Amino acid sequence: MLRTVEESEIMEPIPYLIFELYNSTYGIEATAVQEIFSLPELTPIAEAPPDIAGVLNLRGKILPVMDLNRRFGYKSRPYQLSDRVVVIQWQDVQMGIIVDDLQEIQNIDPQDISSEISYGRDFQAHTHNFISGFARIGTSIIILLACEPLIRYSEKLPPGTEMPTETELEEQDMPDQGRLFCPHASESERSIFRERAEALMQTTESQDLSGFISLAVVGLNGEYFGIDLQMVREFTDILQVTPIPCCPQWVVGNMNLRGEIVTLFDLREVLNLDLSQKRSLEKAVVLQVEDIVAGMTVDEVFDITHVYPTDIDPIPAAVHTTRDEYLRGTAPYQDKMMAILDISKILTQGELEVNDSV
Known part of the structure; x- marks a missing residue:
């Protein structure tokens, strides 16, 4: 899919x-x-x-x-x-x-x-x-x-x-x-x-000013998540979704994006976020990793920001709302912390990997 x-x-x-x-x-x-x-x-x-x-x-x-x-x-x-x-x-x-x-x-x-x-x-x-x-x-x-x-x-x-x-x-x-x-x-x-x-x-003298990472900041269940902008093909509104039968819960369905069929997925299950909240079907981030194209539903698209590698910290041991293997780390955003998603791993090695038998 x-x-x-x-x-x-x-x-x-x-x-x-x-x-x-x-x-x-x-x-x-x-x-x-x-x-x-x-x-x-x-x-x-x-x-x-x-x-x-x-x-x-x-x-x-x-x-x-x-x-x-x-x-x-x-x-x-x-x-x-x-x-x-x-x-x-x-x-x-x-x-x-x-x-x-x-x-x-x-x-x-x-x-x-x-x-x-x-x-x-x-x-x-x-x-x-x-x-x-x-x-x-x-x-x-x-x-x-x-x-x-x-x-x-x-x-x-x-x-x-x-x-x-x-x-x-x-x-x-x-x-x-x-x-x-x-x-x-x-x-x-x-x-x-x-x-x-x-x-x-404020600035940090040790920052490498040429080595920043550009991130799209999105919201899921009231939390901030960062996505490497190089993986983002575009942001789009979700106008209509066609359900796909016999699919895992995380598969939302297909959408027609200017003639291109893109499969939408809900990342909350993969990240162990609360699924009791109503699923948002208004906005999506279209992602591309090599030859794989998929759309990730999000609650909101907040910002585009830049972080330096020195600003990215390992996932705190106390964090239990996300699965560490699909995160690259955390970085400060405004007055909160932002978890940075490992989109490449999610699409190619994680639970979103789909084979022909599904």
Whole structure:
């Protein structure tokens, strides 16, 4: 049931991080994404470009953080605790961008991307256009952003785009010219923003900055689990499941993923998690290990984070909710511990291995 990929089916989709901004859906190439974290307190810089909301100390490096609303010429809005910062890199420049809501990492086939749109008239796009293309995913259109023009600041913006004036920024109650960050936040909210900033300042001298592991953070039964991002093909919503008769309890069924049949499995039994809780059939992580493709049902997709090998600890002896042989270890995530799944072992050597007799 865990199907293999035939050579004729192998494609080269491009992974994009999908997020919401100003009621529109955007995507940016996941290979440019370095890190994602909850919005911390920023320090406004008076002489910075108008679209730079402020800077922060990210483990000893000063990181400028861009307000995408301002960058696109839209009106800014008050920041919220639910906002996220996506750290992207182009060449040697690193920049954080504030987004409203992260959705998923999704592989987009190049044939589903249109680089140009005909407006029925003669129109030449500005050379600093932020948009690299438009992706058709089901009934949705995703606006794909180009890193270079997004990061590089230019006084020459696309025609019809105007950066907010200082007066407009004051009317929007946004930080600028030395004003407080998020001035209308409550004391408790301001404290959380500040605590996040202090946590991001911390660094360990022994860390190998080039050896981090990228992890997708998912939730199962109220616990955090990390999945090596190299094993993740995409995240997807579960629209319809076709049950498979005479299968083990962990087999949820098959789903049609844009014409590809993917078998879904519930990892809770393998991890000895409580099965009395209702099984979630809303989100799945599509995994690929060599020629094996399978979908893992999850309660929630939280984040993409990076850990260093030195941050991964052996499984504590006191942990009894998971099976140690299918975990690579644990690592801190926010104020809790995250168990890192050994996906390769689970799919190829564990109880999910299926033979023809099943």
